[in-house]
Amino acid sequence: MGFAKEEKEEIIERFNDDEFDGYLEELIESGDFESDMHEGITRKVFEQGYESLSPRQQNVFLYGVIAPNFSKCKRCETWLWEEMSFIVETGYCTYCNQMNRDD
Ligand SMILES: [Zn+2]
Incomplete structure (x- = not known):
């Protein structure tokens, strides 16, 4: 990689x-x-x-x-150190994860 x-x-x-x-x-x-x-x-x-x-x-x-x-968020391509383990795990930042849930 x-x-x-x-x-x-x-x-x-x-x-x-x-x-x-x-x-x-x-x-x-x-x-x-x-x-x-x-x-x-x-x-x-x-x-x-x-x-x-x-x-x-x-x-x-x-x-x-x-x-x-x-990992970068698959939806908005954001990456944040404080959310990195979450993004690596789910593929999305917490914001987009919430958006996905609302779709
Ligand atoms: Zn995102």
Whole structure:
């Protein structure tokens, strides 16, 4: 799984969002990592930030940790860190999920 170039840049920029910490916390609590290395890298981002990673670790973080836990809403293409687990699970943001229910 990969990201388009602009998408990758937007994601990296939004690592600065306040909500990103909550997203990381959720990932760490779920303990659902491909390997201990993936978990260690995620903890390092949570504690010291993405910029503290080596370029190799940044790639592991983007493609091994974020990509499997990242999805855009199928209806409005929105993505929010605070709704990410919901969007990954249902395919829609909470707003569109509500709209679907009302249809
Ligand atoms: Zn939506």
